[in-house]
Every structure is written in structure tokens, then in C-alpha cells.
Amino acid sequence: MNKVLQNKSIQQKVDDLLSKMTLEQKIGQMTQADRMTCSPEEAKQYHLGSILSSAGSCPDDNSPKGWVEMNDAYWQASTDQDTQHLGIPILYGLDAIHGNNNVKGATIFPHNIGLGAANNPKLIKRIAEITSKEVLATGVDWAFAPNLAVARDYHWGRSYESYAEVPSLVTLYSNKMIDGLQGNLSQDNILACAKHWVGDGGTQYGVDQGDTILNWDELQATHIQPYKAAIKAGVLSIMVSFSSWNGDKCHAHEFLLVDTLKQKMAFDGILISDMQGIDYLEDDFYLAVAQGVNAGIDMFMVPRNWPLFIENLLSHIALGTVSISRIDDAVRRILSVKYAFGLFDKPRPALRKWSNHASFGSEEHRQVARKAVRKSLVLLKNNNILPLSKNARILVAGKNAHNLGHQCGGFTITWQGVSGNDEIEGGTSIWQGIKQVATKAQLSVNGDGIEATPEMHDVALVVIGETPYAEGMGDIRGNDKVITESGAQIHGQVKVLRASGDSLELNKLYPEDLQTIKNISSKGVPVIAILVSGRPLIIEPELDRSSAFIAAWLPGSEGQGVSDVLFGDYDFTGKLSFSWPQLSQPKVNKGDKNYNPLFPYGFGLTYS
Known part of the structure; x- marks a missing residue:
């Protein structure tokens, strides 16, 4: 103190x-x-x-x-x-x-929700130390x-x-x-x-x-x-x-x-x-x-x-x-x-000795971020399809597969975050991490997976989920009554920003994700879904059509951390630090009287 x-x-x-x-x-x-x-x-x-x-x-x-x-x-x-x-x-x-x-060029770590799933205090301190050095730089x-x-x-x-x-x-x-x-x-x-x-x-x-x-x-x-x-x-x-x-x-x-x-x-x-x-x-x-x-x-x-x-x-x-x-x-x-x-x-x-320091965005710092990514991943479903062989013929699809801006989320370069790969210098997209170790992997041209075929693809990795937002512009509000009721009791002004959606259902927020999964699974190619998101979402339709499902949160700049686990070089260790909602109970917290999540607090599968 x-x-x-x-x-x-x-x-x-x-x-x-x-x-x-x-x-x-x-x-x-x-x-x-x-x-x-x-x-x-x-x-x-x-x-x-x-x-x-x-x-x-x-x-x-x-x-x-x-x-x-x-x-x-x-x-x-x-x-x-x-x-x-x-x-x-x-x-x-x-x-x-x-x-x-x-x-630009900074090491971008997973957002806090992912670090919570990692449940690793020693790693958290190391991330803070690196952050301090890159701020001092x-x-x-x-x-x-x-x-x-x-x-x-x-x-x-x-x-x-x-x-x-x-x-x-x-x-x-x-x-x-x-x-x-x-x-x-x-x-x-x-x-x-x-x-x-x-x-x-x-x-x-x-x-x-x-x-x-x-x-x-x-x-x-x-x-x-x-x-x-x-x-x-x-x-x-x-x-x-x-x-x-x-x-x-x-x-x-x-x-x-x-x-x-x-x-x-x-x-x-x-x-x-x-x-x-x-x-x-x-x-x-x-x-x-x-x-x-x-x-x-x-x-x-x-x-x-x-x-x-x-x-x-x-x-x-x-x-x-x-x-x-x-x-x-x-x-x-x-x-x-x-x-x-x-x-x-x-x-x-x-x-100052740390100003313009060579450690800014260095490989050493990025390796810690990569470790944080793999520690944060939570395996929600696995029908004996993971880990993958590095020789498998893999189709990689989904709007978040090759998009560093999306995987970093809000508060990255700009307040609301960015889209695409141009603004994030030195990072690796999830697709790039996969391609580094799986030479037979193929990136879907338009991301929608329509080229999927059992003759050419053993499995598909579909990277789905949210696009960047920050603060109130990321709120989900069913209707304006929520604001009226909440704000009516507040003494003073209420600042209201445009919400990012009106439902926690992934299929309503981003219908293209389920469609991409259908495009592939309907061809007989099994799907492994990787959800990039800043919160748990209602995912029953996407989960049902996938042979495996991974919560990747907002992993930051080091997408190789995802491929480290997909191919079995490391096991999954992440556990939910947030209860996962289902359609019948969209708001659920550990300790609730009628606690009935889709996946409970602390849930997370492993290979072992």
C-alpha cells in the first residue's frame, strides 16, 4: 500500500x-x-x-x-x-x-475476458510488465x-x-x-x-x-x-x-x-x-x-x-x-x-532509457501474447475431431479468419477498433497461423465456404463471431424501453449511444456466420467453429451444426496461439470465467437462484 x-x-x-x-x-x-x-x-x-x-x-x-x-x-x-x-x-x-x-506495431494481448478464461495470475503479471515497457517506449x-x-x-x-x-x-x-x-x-x-x-x-x-x-x-x-x-x-x-x-x-x-x-x-x-x-x-x-x-x-x-x-x-x-x-x-x-x-x-x-526501445512489439513480447491466446481458448464441444493433423486438407472460412482488426476488437488503433489487416502491424491472423503449420490448408476466397467439397477438404475451420465495438456502441438492446426504464431513475443526464444489435443470438447479429457453416456442412465436410467475440453469445444453431466449437474471445495480434492448440502442440486449458447463456436464459451468472446456463462457469474441455 x-x-x-x-x-x-x-x-x-x-x-x-x-x-x-x-x-x-x-x-x-x-x-x-x-x-x-x-x-x-x-x-x-x-x-x-x-x-x-x-x-x-x-x-x-x-x-x-x-x-x-x-x-x-x-x-x-x-x-x-x-x-x-x-x-x-x-x-x-x-x-x-x-x-x-x-x-502501430504494438503487441496486442487478448482482451480481459480471454485472460479471465486463462486463469493464470503469473501470466497476467507478465502481460502487465510488458505493457508497461511498451507504454514507456x-x-x-x-x-x-x-x-x-x-x-x-x-x-x-x-x-x-x-x-x-x-x-x-x-x-x-x-x-x-x-x-x-x-x-x-x-x-x-x-x-x-x-x-x-x-x-x-x-x-x-x-x-x-x-x-x-x-x-x-x-x-x-x-x-x-x-x-x-x-x-x-x-x-x-x-x-x-x-x-x-x-x-x-x-x-x-x-x-x-x-x-x-x-x-x-x-x-x-x-x-x-x-x-x-x-x-x-x-x-x-x-x-x-x-x-x-x-x-x-x-x-x-x-x-x-x-x-x-x-x-x-x-x-x-x-x-x-x-x-x-x-x-x-x-x-x-x-x-x-x-x-x-x-x-x-x-x-x-x-x-529516457525505455523510449524508442527495441523491445517494443518484439518477438519476445509477441511470444508471451501468443501464450496468452492459447491459454485463453475454451473448448466447448469436440466430437473427436480435434486435434487436427497438420497434413489434413483444411478449408479455412468465415469473416474473422483473416482479419487482424476483428480478432483484436475494440480499443485497437482507434476507439471502435479497425477492420482488415492494414492497421495492425506485425501481427498474425488466425489463418496465417494455420497456414504456417498446415501446408494443405486453403483460404476460402470470399470467406463463405461455398467451394467446400469432401473430395478436396477433410475438414473446415470456420472463424465466426463479432466485429469490433467499444463501450456503449457495443451494447445489445432489445428496444428503447430498456433505456427509458434504466434512465428514468438516474439523477442527471443519460448519454445514449447507438447499440450494436438487438439480440444476443449470434444468428440474428451476424446471420452470415450460420450460413457459412451451412454452406460447408451441407456438402458433408465437418466444421470446427472458432468464435471470435467479446462476450458469450447464444449459439445453439451454430453449435449444433459444428463438430467442434471453440471460444477464442478477442485474441489480439498473435493468431498463431489458435493454431498451437488446434493441431495438438498444446492442450486446451481455458475455462469459462463467464457462464454461457442459452436462448431460454440469456442472462445468467454463477450463484443465480435458477442457474441453468448452456455451459457453466468453469467449463472447458481438454484433449486429455
Whole structure:
């Protein structure tokens, strides 16, 4: 546990710096702007404490070199001292949630839902260590990870960011992720940020940014537990959830933010808002600013309207609607973390030992990601057809067979992810991994498998499933009544994004998948289905027509991990960390009174 507020050495430095700061400099430290709306010169002018790259926000040269040059400019601007500026170094943050996923050429790991199925804490720590090095290679100090959501409804578009539907595994991983990212807070590490506090995975109907309706004991038992482990592991920042608890928005919830997190749980670090998280507290942004600050948030992710945030907060202090003691508390936390992290002692990004490091996207890192893929795969069905012979005549079909963008999913290069192979540099598609070891494999020309024939093909591998999405745009909503009912109880505005579908049934979301399976199985060629998806889906028709079925989740850039297991070089070890729904019970969690999943929590077949 990092008790930075009790560290006398750190607090002496903070006291000294605080005594020199003007009100404008203090408010600047509480402000985080996006690189697209704030130049290095503006960051210096307004004394900003942090800059972020929102998902997809990257320099024109989206390589470690381009990122280092950009960060170096912000760093030099922020540390330039003169009569008006104290030279406080800036913290640069980004979403590195399955590797440094914004940057071309990075190692992209499986999304969390797959890592949950791997159930391998040692591997999780190693992934975090590699992620920290690939973030450092770009000159960045802060990753908005890990996500500690306990997802309870597959309709939620962020289900793949959750390790499990139960808190025990999320809690175990929390410790390992933070230890791997932050280490001993040296120049070999980055700052972690546990998110989203609290209950984001438990919203009614799985509506993103919706309402989690639970009593206090239930909230503690399911959603708060992972944060206890995070604080014990020394996490130095926590991000507030967009969601509400029993109608009250977390961003304005003093009981959750101060009474519980800061006081009862003794969290000493930075409490940061989600992106534009305070914007929806009130119709009037001016009032929302005071609510967020008074509720206990220390740093505000205001990517576009940061000048207005500064102006409004100055006004509130002048009017007395926000106290100077609250400002000092927030700034003390921010400066304490910067000192604890050694930020004041770091050289500029261009001169750091990990900047532009050759290990970025290296073979060593990719081999760990490949291992993570094979550990995450869950075998749901096998009618004695697997493992395959490397000499078999294999037809490889399906829209996700040769598509790196699809297998990486959302939060890859851009916010909503990409399609195709052009944007993911250095990776291997599932098809490419198969072709490397099975020389007689053939890729279906149009992906629909119509060329299947028993005379030419012994078996078909059909890679099906979802296409990329992120956050609320991945929600599944049957109708608008879900939003109306969920939002009616929320105090404040409700942000609604277009959903990705209206049913958890794979055949309704992507009818082409079942058609591809039929095209092949109707010819007498047995099908092995590989599902690429960010959540369990209702798959009975596809499962029934397949001789084997594999849940591959969103495996990331290293598709060879799939072929490693298909041909028996490694056995399946993955076990479901989410109960698998069926048509009669589309929402199901371990411990439910009438628990009747298609496959239970912990299920997973093996060759042995």
C-alpha cells in the first residue's frame, strides 16, 4: 500500500510547492486535456497537470518515435520554469488496456475476458510488465488500466473488458496487474489506474453508463472487493465510473468517493473523472463542475472543454461554492503521486532509457501474447475431431479468419477498433497461423465456404463471431424501453449511444456466420467453429451444426496461439470465467437462484 499522504519526505516537498502555487496553477494541476485540443504551449500557459490521448488520438507518426517526440514537447513545456511557471512535470495518460493498443506495431494481448478464461495470475503479471515497457517506449507515464469491472450482463458493450462475472478472479488479477504495471515506481514502470469506481459492470440491463441497483452489502460483495486489493497493491490512481448507484451518479457521489474510497478504504492517490464524466451531472456545466469537485474528484478528464472547466472552477472558488481546502486536497494528492512516482526526477522523454526501445512489439513480447491466446481458448464441444493433423486438407472460412482488426476488437488503433489487416502491424491472423503449420490448408476466397467439397477438404475451420465495438456502441438492446426504464431513475443526464444489435443470438447479429457453416456442412465436410467475440453469445444453431466449437474471445495480434492448440502442440486449458447463456436464459451468472446456463462457469474441455 502506497501511503503517499503519510510519507513525511514527500509531504515536505508538497508543502513547499503548494506554498508557492497560485490558484490558477493549482486548478491547472487538476485539469487533464486531450492532445488534439491543447498544444504544449497552452499546457504551459494554463499550468496543466496532465494530457491524455483518448482512444484513437495519436500523433501523425503513430510509432514510438512519433509518440516520444510529442511527449517530449509537452514535457519540456511543462517543466520550463519562469516567473509565472513553477515547472511541474506533466503526466501523460492513455488507454493501454490490452497492450499499448493505440500505437502501430504494438503487441496486442487478448482482451480481459480471454485472460479471465486463462486463469493464470503469473501470466497476467507478465502481460502487465510488458505493457508497461511498451507504454514507456512511447514516452508515456500513465495507463488507464486495469479495468476491475465485474460484468454481470452480456448486453453490456464493455463485457470484454471484464475478467470474470465473479469478484474473486477480478480481485486476484487486480493485485497482479498493478504490481506488473507499477512495480517499485522506478523508471522501469508506469502509473496504473484502476477503473471504474464503482459498479460499472452491474448496471440494469447491461446499459453502458446506466444504473446499478444494489443494496450496500451487494455492492461491497461484488463490485468493491477488487478495489480493496488494488489499494493494498499500491495503485496510485482510480477512475470514477460514468454509471450510477441506485439513481445517483458516481461522479457526484461523495459517500462513494470520499466517505468510502478515500476515508474508509484509505486510498491516498489521484481520483480522476472519466472522459467528460461530469458533463452529465447537470444540464448546466457550470453547476456540474462544482458537483464533481465537491464530491471528491481530484483530476478532471475534460478533453475538449478544459478552458471552460478552469474558468468555471475559478468562479466557484471566488463565490465560495467550492472551498480552497478542497482544491488544496486535490492538488496535494496530485503532487504527492507525482513525487512518489519520481516524476520530478525523470529526464525528458527523449532521454529516457525505455523510449524508442527495441523491445517494443518484439518477438519476445509477441511470444508471451501468443501464450496468452492459447491459454485463453475454451473448448466447448469436440466430437473427436480435434486435434487436427497438420497434413489434413483444411478449408479455412468465415469473416474473422483473416482479419487482424476483428480478432483484436475494440480499443485497437482507434476507439471502435479497425477492420482488415492494414492497421495492425506485425501481427498474425488466425489463418496465417494455420497456414504456417498446415501446408494443405486453403483460404476460402470470399470467406463463405461455398467451394467446400469432401473430395478436396477433410475438414473446415470456420472463424465466426463479432466485429469490433467499444463501450456503449457495443451494447445489445432489445428496444428503447430498456433505456427509458434504466434512465428514468438516474439523477442527471443519460448519454445514449447507438447499440450494436438487438439480440444476443449470434444468428440474428451476424446471420452470415450460420450460413457459412451451412454452406460447408451441407456438402458433408465437418466444421470446427472458432468464435471470435467479446462476450458469450447464444449459439445453439451454430453449435449444433459444428463438430467442434471453440471460444477464442478477442485474441489480439498473435493468431498463431489458435493454431498451437488446434493441431495438438498444446492442450486446451481455458475455462469459462463467464457462464454461457442459452436462448431460454440469456442472462445468467454463477450463484443465480435458477442457474441453468448452456455451459457453466468453469467449463472447458481438454484433449486429455
